[in-house]
Amino acid sequence: xxxxxxxxxxxxxxxxxxxxxxxxxxxxxxxxxxxxxxxxxxxxxxxxxxxxxxxxxxxxxxxxxxxxxxxxxxxxxxxxxxxxxxxxxxxxxxxxxxxxxxxxxxxxxxxxxxxxxxxxxxxxxxxxxxxxxxxxxxxxxxxxxxxxxxxxxxxxxxxxxxxxxxxxxxxxxxxxxxxxxxxxxxxxxxxxxxxxxxxxxxxxxxxxxxxxxxxxxxxxxxxxxxxxxxxxxxxxxxxxxxxxxxxxxxxxxxxxxxxxxxxxxxxxxxxxxxxxxxxxxxxxxxxxxxxxxxxxxxxxxxxxxxxxxxxxxxxxxxxxxxxxxxxxxxxxxxxxxxxxxxxxxxxxxxxxxxxxxxxxx
Amino acid sequence: xxxxxxxxxxxxxxxxxxxxxxxxxxxxxxxxxxxxxxxxxxxxxxxxxxxxxxxxxxxxxxxxxxxxxxxxxxxxxxxxxxxxxxxxxxxxxxxxxxxxxxxxxxxxxxxxxxxxxxxxxxxxxxxxxxxxxxxxxxxxxxxxxxxxxxxxxxxxxxxxxxxxxxxxxxxxxxxxxxxxxxxxxxxxxxxxxxxxxxxxxxxxxxxxxxxxxxxxxxxxxxxxxxxxxxxxxxxxxxxxxxxxxxxxxxxxxxxxxxxxxxxxxxxxxxxxxxxxxxxxxxxxxxxxxxxxxxxxxxxxxxxxxxxxxxxxxxxxxxxxxxxxxxxxxxxxxxxxxxxxxxxxxxxxxxxxxxxxxxx
Numbered sequence: 183x184x185x186x187x188x189x190x191x192x193x194x195x196x197x198x199x200x201x202x203x204x205x206x207x208x209x210x211x212x213x214x215x216x217x218x219x220x221x222x223x224x225x226x227x228x229x230x231x232x233x234x235x236x237x238x239x240x241x242x243x244x245x246x247x248x249x250x251x252x253x254x255x256x257x258x259x260x261x262x263x264x265x266x267x268x269x270x271x272x273x274x275x276x277x278x279x280x281x282x283x284x285x286x287x288x289x290x291x292x293x294x295x296x297x298x299x300x301x302x303x304x305x306x307x308x309x310x311x312x313x314x315x316x317x318x319x320x321x322x323x324x325x326x327x328x329x330x331x332x333x334x335x336x337x338x339x340x341x342x343x344x345x346x347x348x349x350x351x352x353x354x355x356x357x358x359x360x361x362x363x364x365x366x367x368x369x370x371x372x373x374x375x376x377x378x379x380x381x382x383x384x385x386x387x388x389x390x391x392x393x394x395x396x397x398x399x400x401x402x403x404x405x406x407x408x409x410x411x412x413x414x415x416x417x418x419x420x421x422x423x424x425x426x427x428x429x430x431x432x433x434x435x436x437x438x439x440x441x442x443x444x445x446x447x448x449x450x451x452x453x454x455x456x457x458x459x460x461x462x463x464x465x466x467x468x469x470x471x472x473x474x475x476x477x478x479x480x481x482x483x484x485x486x487x488x489x490x491x492x493x494x495x496x497x498x499x500x501x502x503x504x505x506x507x508x509x510x511x512x513x514x515x516x517x518x519x520x521x522x523x524x525x526x527x528x529x530x531x532x533x534x535x536x537x538x539x540x541x542x543x
Numbered sequence: 544x545x546x547x548x549x550x551x552x553x554x555x556x557x558x559x560x561x562x563x564x565x566x567x568x569x570x571x572x573x574x575x576x577x578x579x580x581x582x583x584x585x586x587x588x589x590x591x592x593x594x595x596x597x598x599x600x601x602x603x604x605x606x607x608x609x610x611x612x613x614x615x616x617x618x619x620x621x622x623x624x625x626x627x628x629x630x631x632x633x634x635x636x637x638x639x640x641x642x643x644x645x646x647x648x649x650x651x652x653x654x655x656x657x658x659x660x661x662x663x664x665x666x667x668x669x670x671x672x673x674x675x676x677x678x679x680x681x682x683x684x685x686x687x688x689x690x691x692x693x694x695x696x697x698x699x700x701x702x703x704x705x706x707x708x709x710x711x712x713x714x715x716x717x718x719x720x721x722x723x724x725x726x727x728x729x730x731x732x733x734x735x736x737x738x739x740x741x742x743x744x745x746x747x748x749x750x751x752x753x754x755x756x757x758x759x760x761x762x763x764x765x766x767x768x769x770x771x772x773x774x775x776x777x778x779x780x781x782x783x784x785x786x787x788x789x790x791x792x793x794x795x796x797x798x799x800x801x802x803x804x805x806x807x808x809x810x811x812x813x814x815x816x817x818x819x820x821x822x823x824x825x826x827x828x829x830x831x832x833x834x835x836x837x838x839x840x841x842x843x844x845x846x847x848x849x850x851x852x853x854x855x856x857x858x859x860x861x862x863x864x865x866x867x868x869x870x871x872x873x874x875x876x877x878x879x880x881x882x883x884x885x886x887x888x889x890x891x892x893x894x895x896x897x898x899x900x901x902x
Contacts, residue, residue, distance in 0.1 A: 202569050208560050209880035248902035250887035348610055521570035528611035543609035
């Protein structure tokens with residue numbers, strides 16, 4: 183046990199490997215856990231920790247230690263993200279964490295290695311956002327659209343671009359409605375395919391990518407968005423979902439789902455009550471939709487996932503019409519298979535590289 | 544996560560951040576330690592875990608998934624290191640872990656990114672080994688020699704090469720007597736300056752580095768070796784020590800039992816008493832004052848192995864004009880828990896001393 187407060191304990195059980203994998207130092211997690219009494223303290227204490235990292239970044243920057251500063255600002259961004267991650271009880275803190283996370287990241291955007299470009303994608307009279315990087319060498323490259331989940335962001339997803347770039351794929355980490363920075367002006371949409379289509383329209387304007395080789399990959403709630411998009415958008419040539427829902431309403435009421443995850447869903451969907459959220463969640467469904475998927479499909483799931491039962495993932499594959507489809511279940515995997523990432527990540531990257539004409543060697 | 548066995552719990556308390564930084568997965572640590580009843584199980588359980596990772600690597604290799612395989616063999620190497628890390632109770636398990644670590648690493652040496660060259664360094668009438676990498680610069684870059692501690696290795700230290708290469712420095716990580724691969728043939732020597740001298744002789748034979756700009760960087764017992772070398776080897780022009788002892792015999796009774804057992808092993812001592820006698824030769828008494836090059840010592844105030852006063856004494860007694868002692872109040876052994884503070888500080892300091900770049 184890591185914490186006497188049951189909510190915090192549940193959060194740590196569910197996401198400890200995710201925090202560590204996202205660049206949060208173990209010692210800082212211990213320090214924050216020792217300072218917080220209950221969940222209400224989560225946001226404020228992580229804000230303090232993030233501020234410490236931002237100061238380190240600022241100090242390095244002022245001294246002209248640019249390499250260190252660029253690294254430290256990205257670290258600070260990841261910590262600010264942790265402050266607002268599934269923490270919506272104090273919306274001022276949530277929003278400030280989100281803004282600061284973006285601010286720290288964007289401040290050093292032009293110095294990142296490999297290069298990262300921030301892009302605006304026109305969407306229904308407004309816009310959605312993405313981070314874009316290309317592999318070394320000359321294009322046009324196949325491109326992978328990476329989707330965050332309920333409460334991850336384009337910044338956290340783009341941190342993991344390296345393995346895809348190395349395999350010859352360009353990466354566009356997207357924030358559609360309800361996600362990250364974009365969540366400030368657009369709420370969750372069950373018909374995420376409209377965001378994917380807008381993104382592909384944008385990609386078709388870029389000479390450095392090959393629009394006939396577009397893949398899509400989402401984790402957690404992104405594991406619903408990705409197959410949903412593949413069902414309606416024929417320009418997607420390969421789709422990976424990791425621990426996504428077939429029907430979000432069915433997951434919403436699972437006992438083992440942390441209460442804070444439900445709270446975050448209310449916030450990002452703009453619902454006022456649990457009842458309203460449950461109603462809305464019924465629209466987040468692949469019923470009658472999954473059968474429209476025809477492209478190569480890979481669904482990964484952890485059998486111990488407490489948020490989205492593994493049968494949800496299996497149902498996506500069962501109902502898809504794809505000739506080339508595969509369901510991989512990790513007996514000991516938790517949500518997003520983050521504890522066995524050394525199994526699921528290389529598999530995902532290699533599978534996508536193979537389908538999209540990247541390289542495995 | 545408290546383990547009922549006090550030796551295992553102590554090991555986790557001291558080294559958890561180091562294991563995680565070194566690429567050992569949290570979930571695997573939970574699983575492996577969950578299976579252990581006592582310290583005796585440390586080596587065998589980590590060996591099993593390493594075999595699982597090696598199987599993943601092998602599978603990827605067979606499938607022609609080379610990028611994944613190269614990554615996985617490096618992971619397997621790190622896990623085999625865990626199997627013998629300060630675990631010397633069963634020397635067969637220890638040695639097998641070490642040999643398998645080397646085998647996994649060397650197997651994919653030709654595919655590493657950034658690339659790594661394994662080098663042999665003539666030493667007295669024998670040799671020791673190192674790993675070398677250099678940035679793609681036109682003119683010969685300065686070079687930093689990475690020195691492992693009691694039970695770290697050139698492979699583990701060389702993981703940090705990217706940080707240094709990005710700052711315009713080449714990196715040579717060595718396994719000198721008593722360390723890693725070389726420990727299979729040569730026992731610990733207090734006069735580590737001879738090893739560093741041999742490493743610099745070797746560097747002089749290469750045309751692709753600037754031997755007038757050699758720095759050294761050691762952590763833990765390497766934090767003794769580095770200043771010791773700087774005291775006697777004047778070709779060293781900048782020296783960093785992290786949580787090293789001023790006098791090893793003064794901490795001999797303080798260090799965790801399993802660390803003492805490891806020292807007895809690597810020193811080739813027959814008994815605790817003999818090891819204690821040998822530890823008295825591992826000292827900077829009368830030596831620290833010979834240090835004249837720029838010197839940076841960092842120490843964690845919470846270091847349970849080497850009290851921070853040991854590090855301070857090195858700086859106090861050094862004759863260097865440019866010397867600095869940085870004490871991190873919350874730092875543990877090796878400052879592994881606040882790597883985000885100590886790591887960039889050391890890399891930037893060396894870059895500035897050696898004429899690398901910080902931007």
